[in-house]
Amino acid sequence: MTTPLEAAEPAAVQAAGPGDERSTRRGTLQYALSKSGGALFSIAMVIVGTFFVFRLLPGDPVRNLAQGRNMTPDQLNLERHRLGLDKPLIDQFFQFVGDTLRLDLGTSYEYKRPVLDLIGERIGPTLLLAGTGLVIAVSLGIWQGTRAGWRPGSRFDRFSTGASLLLWSVPTFWLGLLLMMVFGVGIGPIPGIFPFRGIESVDAPDGFAYILDVASHMVLPCLTLVAVVYAQYLLVMRSSLLEEVSQDYVTVARAKGLRDDEVRRRHAVPNALLPTVTLVFMRIGFVVGGAVTVETIYTWPGLGQLFYEAVSVPDFTLMQGTFLLITVSVIVMNTLADVVYHMLDPRVRSA
Amino acid sequence: MRKWFARLAVLGVALLVAGQGATAAQAQEPAAGKKIVRIGATQSMDSMNPFLAVRLVSTSIHRWMYGYLTVPDSKTLQPSPDLAESWTTSPDGLTWTFKIRQAKWSDGQPITADDAAWTFNKIMTDEAAKTANGPAVENFASVTASGQDLTIKLKTPQASMLDNPIPIMPKHVWESVTDLANYDAEKYPSVSSGPYIAIEHKKDQYVKLQANPNYWRGKPKVDELQVIFYDNPQAAVAGLQKGDIDLLGRMTPPEFEAIQNNPNIEAWNTQGRRAAYLQINHGATTTDNKPVGDGHPALKDVKVRQALHYAIDKQKLVDEVQNGLAKPADGSIVPPMYKDFFWEATGDEKVTYDPAKANKILDDAGYKKGSDGVRTMPDGKKKLEFRFTIHTETPIEDKLAEYLTGFLKEVGITLTTVKLESSKFTEETGVTGNFDIAISGWSVNPDPEEVLATHLCSRRPAPNGEGGGTESFFCDETFEKLYQEQLKELDRPKRAEIIKQMQERLYTQAPIIAIYYTNDLEGYRKDRITSITPVPEDKGLLYGGSGYWPFYTVDVKATAASGGSGSGGGSNTGLIVGIVGGVVVIGLAVFLLSRRRKNVADERE
Numbered sequence: 001m002t003t004p005l006e007a008a009e010p011a012a013v014q015a016a017g018p019g020d021e022r023s024t025r026r027g028t029l030q031y032a033l034s035k036s037g038g039a040l041f042s043i044a045m046v047i048v049g050t051f052f053v054f055r056l057l058p059g060d061p062v063r064n065l066a067q068g069r070n071m072t073p074d075q076l077n078l079e080r081h082r083l084g085l086d087k088p089l090i091d092q093f094f095q096f097v098g099d100t101l102r103l104d105l106g107t108s109y110e111y112k113r114p115v116l117d118l119i120g121e122r123i124g125p126t127l128l129l130a131g132t133g134l135v136i137a138v139s140l141g142i143w144q145g146t147r148a149g150w151r152p153g154s155r156f157d158r159f160s161t162g163a164s165l166l167l168w169s170v171p172t173f174w175l176g177l178l179l180m181m182v183f184g185v186g187i188g189p190i191p192g193i194f195p196f197r198g199i200e201s202v203d204a205p206d207g208f209a210y211i212l213d214v215a216s217h218m219v220l221p222c223l224t225l226v227a228v229v230y231a232q233y234l235l236v237m238r239s240s241l242l243e244e245v246s247q248d249y250v251t252v253a254r255a256k257g258l259r260d261d262e263v264r265r266r267h268a269v270p271n272a273l274l275p276t277v278t279l280v281f282m283r284i285g286f287v288v289g290g291a292v293t294v295e296t297i298y299t300w301p302g303l304g305q306l307f308y309e310a311v312s313v314p315d316f317t318l319m320q321g322t323f324l325l326i327t328v329s330v331i332v333m334n335t336l337a338d339v340v341y342h343m344l345d346p347r348v349r350s351a
Numbered sequence: 352m353r354k355w356f357a358r359l360a361v362l363g364v365a366l367l368v369a370g371q372g373a374t375a376a377q378a379q380e381p382a383a384g385k386k387i388v389r390i391g392a393t394q395s396m397d398s399m400n401p402f403l404a405v406r407l408v409s410t411s412i413h414r415w416m417y418g419y420l421t422v423p424d425s426k427t428l429q430p431s432p433d434l435a436e437s438w439t440t441s442p443d444g445l446t447w448t449f450k451i452r453q454a455k456w457s458d459g460q461p462i463t464a465d466d467a468a469w470t471f472n473k474i475m476t477d478e479a480a481k482t483a484n485g486p487a488v489e490n491f492a493s494v495t496a497s498g499q500d501l502t503i504k505l506k507t508p509q510a511s512m513l514d515n516p517i518p519i520m521p522k523h524v525w526e527s528v529t530d531l532a533n534y535d536a537e538k539y540p541s542v543s544s545g546p547y548i549a550i551e552h553k554k555d556q557y558v559k560l561q562a563n564p565n566y567w568r569g570k571p572k573v574d575e576l577q578v579i580f581y582d583n584p585q586a587a588v589a590g591l592q593k594g595d596i597d598l599l600g601r602m603t604p605p606e607f608e609a610i611q612n613n614p615n616i617e618a619w620n621t622q623g624r625r626a627a628y629l630q631i632n633h634g635a636t637t638t639d640n641k642p643v644g645d646g647h648p649a650l651k652d653v654k655v656r657q658a659l660h661y662a663i664d665k666q667k668l669v670d671e672v673q674n675g676l677a678k679p680a681d682g683s684i685v686p687p688m689y690k691d692f693f694w695e696a697t698g699d700e701k702v703t704y705d706p707a708k709a710n711k712i713l714d715d716a717g718y719k720k721g722s723d724g725v726r727t728m729p730d731g732k733k734k735l736e737f738r739f740t741i742h743t744e745t746p747i748e749d750k751l752a753e754y755l756t757g758f759l760k761e762v763g764i765t766l767t768t769v770k771l772e773s774s775k776f777t778e779e780t781g782v783t784g785n786f787d788i789a790i791s792g793w794s795v796n797p798d799p800e801e802v803l804a805t806h807l808c809s810r811r812p813a814p815n816g817e818g819g820g821t822e823s824f825f826c827d828e829t830f831e832k833l834y835q836e837q838l839k840e841l842d843r844p845k846r847a848e849i850i851k852q853m854q855e856r857l858y859t860q861a862p863i864i865a866i867y868y869t870n871d872l873e874g875y876r877k878d879r880i881t882s883i884t885p886v887p888e889d890k891g892l893l894y895g896g897s898g899y900w901p902f903y904t905v906d907v908k909a910t911a912a913s914g915g916s917g918s919g920g921g922s923n924t925g926l927i928v929g930i931v932g933g934v935v936v937i938g939l940a941v942f943l944l945s946r947r948r949k950n951v952a953d954e955r956e
Contacts, residue, residue, distance in 0.1 A: 073813045075482070079482075112532075112533045197579070197590060301555055305582060308582070314774060
């Protein structure tokens with residue numbers, strides 16, 4: 001059953017040839033360096049932008065902290081002073097840039113604690129939820145996309161593409177509530193089985209049972225997240241596979257008499273995976289930002305919820321901090337995606 | 352045949368594993384046998400520090416944790432003894448002496464007048480401590496303690512002294528706190544003097560409170576109160592329906608209707624403590640009488656404001672915007688549940704829905720209709736086109752705007768809706784004055800002094816355009832005089848009369864137009880809560896009330912020891928986990944089996 005392995009190698013890698021190995025590596029390094037430079041520049045711009053954009057937002061943070069209560073001008077001034085809002089804007093700006101470079105994201109107005117601590121507490125639940133969601137969405141998307149793209153127009157293709165597009169276009173909030181009503185509360189004779197608030201029960205058990213408790217709390221938010229995002233992986237995988245199917249090497253592989261299944265798995269899919277890999281990397285950045293809507297529906301104590309809370313106060317330092325974290329991770333991941341793509345696909349290298 | 356056997360075996364193992372998971376989880380259930388009340392909240396706590404906390408949910412929780420000088424009586428809502436067991440007033444009304452009761456803090460230390468004096472003095476001297484309740488001590492000249500006697504000297508007489516909103520804090524715990532502005536008081540268990548002690552707080556998730564064994568009235572009937580936060584109101588309603596929480600307050604009419612047909616839920620619909628009104632920009636000014644904002648000049652004319660009042664069909668708003676769950680307002684800012692202070696218009700003064708009369712008032716005042724049916728100002732310069740400011744993402748206010756637009760069209764006035772996000776809303780309608788008409792409302796305390804004060808001249812923004820806390824930018828000599836009068840009047844019925852006159856003034860001058868008093872909409876699980884006493888006791892409020900009475904008197908069934916019942920949300924976990932585990936294992940088994948079969952098929956090719 002061992003057919004010649006050379007044929008199984010992606011055609012693209014063969015084109016690079018073994019002789020180019022060293023120059024390729026140097027090229028990648030150079031490419032990575034130039035990309036990193038660009039990323040650093042973007043991050044610097046984001047830091048500057050963050051400061052000014054959040055000051056353009058309506059609402060006086062000091063008054064909002066008071067929730068509309070009567071405050072004397074003295075009190076307002078004291079509060080402004082405490083938050084450093086009484087200094088000239090330019091001073092505030094340099095203070096902010098300096099602090100940010102020292103990784104000091106300031107103290108939250110509302111929580112009265114360092115923003116970095118708050119982010120530290122919330123990043124775990126977000127990574128857990130969004131990470132699991134991403135893994136499931138990617139696996140499901142790639143698998144369905146492959147099946148659909150291999151036999152375009154088949155019943156499976158029509159069904160899965162249609163279903164994923166439908167879920168993609170449904171408002172997340174609505175879908176989340178629907179799932180909550182059906183699987184959380186239960187409808188008619190169907191009892192609700194999954195919890196739909198928070199990451200754990202209020203009286204959470206210890207040990208292994210605690211893990212199960214968290215797992216059960218993850219089901220609905222994860223399901224919502226996967227349902228709305230997996231379409232993009234499916235579609236990218238499907239279209240890039242469709243492109244590969246018409247390539248000569250696939251025809252050759254088929255002409256050699258390889259089984260259909262083998263041609264798909266060993267020849268077409270690895271090449272078609274490239275755009276999907278990039279997409280996955282890009283999404284990892286967004287994962288850190290969390291799924292704000294999903295976290296809000298299910299009261300999930302993650303970064304999304306933190307950001308939502310910060311915006312509704314508005315808590316400038318907390319907003320700045322979370323926003324910076326999200327944008328910086330998106331930039332870093334995009335840069336990584338570029339570099340990885342460069343390493344994997346020689347067509348990008350020559351271009 | 353063998354394949355079927357294998358599948359059955361895997362299924363058996365899966366079910367076994369699932370069952371194991373379920374029993375393991377249930378054995379861990381720590382709450383078994385305890386009496387726990389779980390209260391849902393859609394707002395999360397801003398601070399555990401009572402000097403800083405301003406949100407409604409936080410002040411409610413602090414009411415359950417700390418003693419105050421007085422508490423509204425559960426029947427009459429009049430001030431009754433709490434930590435102060437009795438009090439006397441000097442004839443000039445300037446010196447108040449409170450006798451603090453002999454009781455203990457939850458850590459066993461005695462409660463003395465010194466604790467109270469320290470608390471008030473802290474707020475009087477430390478700007479940060481003023482955050483939550485600064486205005487409540489503004490009129491205090493000095494506060495001193497001697498043994499169990501607390502003496503408060505006032506600058507001017509103040510009738511609302513017995514409605515002081517400040518929780519008395521334990522001096523021996525709090526005096527070491529130096530930077531109050533940044534102190535979040537997350538130390539557990541808290542040292543408290545009220546019925547409950549905070550034992551755990553997970554920010555934005557929940558607060559756990561334990562019965563205080565040293566409470567002077569006696570330990571509450573339940574062991575633990577849990578306040579469980581939901582980011583999203585629909586989830587909270589779903590939580591009540593499922594039984595994850597036992598009680599939920601402050602519901603909107605659609606949310607309330609969703610729980611009405613559930614046989615396990617008592618839908619609690621009573622008169623509320625909230626008045627909803629339209630705030631009208633009748634010429635916003637700062638405290639030095641400089642105009643601010645861009646309000647429509649026509650609204651400065653009291654006739655236009657009165658015409659607006661006649662043009663509004665309040666009954667229709669109640670029926671169709673509030674789904675009938677409110678009472679049309681024929682009074683002002685004090686809702687009818689406060690029988691002592693409620694004022695209602697009668698006779699000629701009473702404004703009823705009468706578009707013809709509204710049209711006549713406007714015609715007579717010279718606001719003529721143009722060819723497009725829209726009126727213009729008497730000088731012909733400006734059309735009567737008003738903006739109506741509402742909050743973004745509040746469907747009820749959208750609906751209200753739709754109806755008001757219709758009503759005003761009948762009298763030749765165009766209304767356009769402006770939606771503002773809540774922080775911007777507060778700023779534009781309360782400080783900068785950039786609005787014509789805005790939706791507003793206030794939850795009124797048993798003593799209405801604070802809500803009346805929001806219509807005082809001094810509450811307008813300072814000359815630099817900052818600060819204040821006005822509801823209407825109102826500044827009216829008659830109203831001010833009455834306010835000062837009621838402050839001095841220690842005789843309750845006489846004071847109530849003056850307060851009614853103030854409401855009458857607001858009604859006739861119409862800087863605000865009360866449209867309805869919303870009902871208090873709550874729900875609780877009657878399969879769990881066996882008794883709960885509202886305030887006031889004759890069909891009053893539960894969570895939405897003031898004081899701790901409902902949560903001191905509440906009694907529930909103890910959490911079942913074996914769990915698994917539909918009502919115990921936490922105890923369902925085992926079952927859920929079991930099912931999840933089962934599904935996963937079965938899924939995996941099916942997947943593996945199908946792959947095996949496929950491989951076999953592959954080899955056959």
